[in-house]
Amino acid sequence: MRTQVGIVGAGPAGLLLSHLLALRGIESVVVEIRSRAYCEARQRAGVLEDGSVRLLREAGLAGRLDRQGLEHGGIYLQFAGERHHIDFRALTGSRTVTVYAQTEIVKDLIAQRIADGAAVHFDVSDTEVADLTSDRPVLRYTDSDGKRNELTCDVIAGCDGFHGISRPAIPAGLVTVREREYPYAWLGILADVPPSTDELIYAHHRNGFALHSLRSLSVSRLYLQVDPDEAIEDWPDERIWEELGSRFDLPGSGWELNQGPVLDKGITPMRSFVSAPMRYGRLFLAGDAAHIVPPTGAKGLNLAMADVAVLAPALEALLKGDERLADAYSSTCLSRVWRATHFSWWMTTMLHRTPGADDMEAALQLSQLRYVTSSRAAATSLAENYTGYPADVADELGLKLPR
Ligand code: RFL
Numbered sequence: 001m002r003t004q005v006g007i008v009g010a011g012p013a014g015l016l017l018s019h020l021l022a023l024r025g026i027e028s029v030v031v032e033i034r035s036r037a038y039c040e041a042r043q044r045a046g047v048l049e050d051g052s053v054r055l056l057r058e059a060g061l062a063g064r065l066d067r068q069g070l071e072h073g074g075i076y077l078q079f080a081g082e083r084h085h086i087d088f089r090a091l092t093g094s095r096t097v098t099v100y101a102q103t104e105i106v107k108d109l110i111a112q113r114i115a116d117g118a119a120v121h122f123d124v125s126d127t128e129v130a131d132l133t134s135d136r137p138v139l140r141y142t143d144s145d146g147k148r149n150e151l152t153c154d155v156i157a158g159c160d161g162f163h164g165i166s167r168p169a170i171p172a173g174l175v176t177v178r179e180r181e182y183p184y185a186w187l188g189i190l191a192d193v194p195p196s197t198d199e200l201i202y203a204h205h206r207n208g209f210a211l212h213s214l215r216s217l218s219v220s221r222l223y224l225q226v227d228p229d230e231a232i233e234d235w236p237d238e239r240i241w242e243e244l245g246s247r248f249d250l251p252g253s254g255w256e257l258n259q260g261p262v263l264d265k266g267i268t269p270m271r272s273f274v275s276a277p278m279r280y281g282r283l284f285l286a287g288d289a290a291h292i293v294p295p296t297g298a299k300g301l302n303l304a305m306a307d308v309a310v311l312a313p314a315l316e317a318l319l320k321g322d323e324r325l326a327d328a329y330s331s332t333c334l335s336r337v338w339r340a341t342h343f344s345w346w347m348t349t350m351l352h353r354t355p356g357a358d359d360m361e362a363a364l365q366l367s368q369l370r371y372v373t374s375s376r377a378a379a380t381s382l383a384e385n386y387t388g389y390p391a392d393v394a395d396e397l398g399l400k401l402p403r
């Protein structure tokens with residue numbers, strides 16, 4: 001079997017890449033170890049930069065996003081019993097973010113790829129990539145009927161997330177990894193209750209960080225900083241609501257946290273990770289396969305989309321014999337990745353409570369929070385990074401999609 005681009009992984013990176021390539025007349029095959037239902041239900045990100053929204057619009061994928069996405073013009077930062085609004089529109093010349101769940105993007109992408117007759121194979125196993133330095137790399141997998149397949153490709157895109165097989169296929173000696181694990185994790189819940197706030201609340205509290213986000217006008221998404229070795233069984237719903245209540249409490253303001261049935265809950269570790277370069281021969285990595293950020297900056301999904309916006313035209317040129325964009329792919333992406341890595345690290349360390357931290361660290365965090373909420377220059381830096389820097393994924397790189 002043959003295809004032009006073999007894509008490992010049907011997350012946002014793999015599916016969007018397959019669609020962007022199809023718009024350029026390039027054929028691809030996507031293989032995914034999980035079921036379609038699993039991919040469509042996995043609870044993850046919720047915030048899109050406006051560059052990501054524009055990219056989806058230009059690619060003809062924003063029908064439901066434009067109807068159901070919720071545009072947000074800022075966030076609240078809460079600490080020391082005060083809640084401050086950071087007004088992105090005023091600080092950045094009207095830039096915003098949009099709350100639209102990653103699960104919905106994945107559903108939209110899968111539906112579109114299938115409607116367009118694309119090959120997306122779910123429930124595969126034993127994925128392997130080989131011959132990566134030849135111009136005929138191969139992708140092997142066992143399909144859901146148990147049949148072993150070998151796909152000869154021009155190029156392979158490793159979009160298989162942090163735990164995939166693509167990154168480890170690059171010889172270790174050729175890779176530089178930069179990594180940081182944080183001494184805390186996030187316990188996340190999805191709750192069937194209207195959000196108690198008009199904008200996301202990032203709260204710094206002596207018990208630890210908390211985040212109030214949302215999925216719609218009737219469903220809330222909330223997170224609590226917990227120890228990385230905590231078991232979800234030790235967090236019955238009542239304990240979660242009680243802890244959220246204390247971390248978001250604003251004495252004297254009359255503000256209250258709405259409670260409702262918990263639909264989903266889980267604990268996620270936090271890490272920063274960058275593996276470079278993002279290319280080995282005819283293997284190109286995109287998204288979480290190459291880099292991970294802690295979720296505090298809401299960047300992971302946006303970076304995955306930015307990578308494939310750069311990769312699609314680079315592969316189109318490569319297939320026509322011009323390797324210049326492909327040669328620049330890794331460094332083009334890594335410049336955005338490192339900016340987001342720094343921003344996510346900065347938001348994370350400013351807002352979380354470090355176990356065992358001394359009073360000096362606590363005072364420095366408070367000073368930074370006061371600076372960001374009182375200086376227009378500091379607030380503008382947060383707003384510019386949160387809404388996406390550089391601002392435009394596709395246009396600024398001269399990567400306008402063909403229509
Ligand atoms: P994904 O989504 O992990 O998809 C990879 C896919 O590859 C499949 N796979 C394989 N397929 C074939 N063969 C193999 N050997 C395979 N191994 C794995 C997997 O099953 C999967 O389907 O990676 P991708 O596409 O790079 O997308 C990245 C994003 O998912 C991720 O960065 C974000 O979810 C991160 N993130 C957030 N990002 C944001 O931009 N804004 C946010 O608000 C935000 N919040 C979050 C987040 C991530 C979170 N968790 C759970 C990690 C909040 C949380 C709690």
Ligand code: PHB
Nearest residue numbers: 045046213295296297298
């Ligand atoms: C989410 O809604 O899941 C979310 C929002 C903002 C973040 C992280 C996650 O920083």
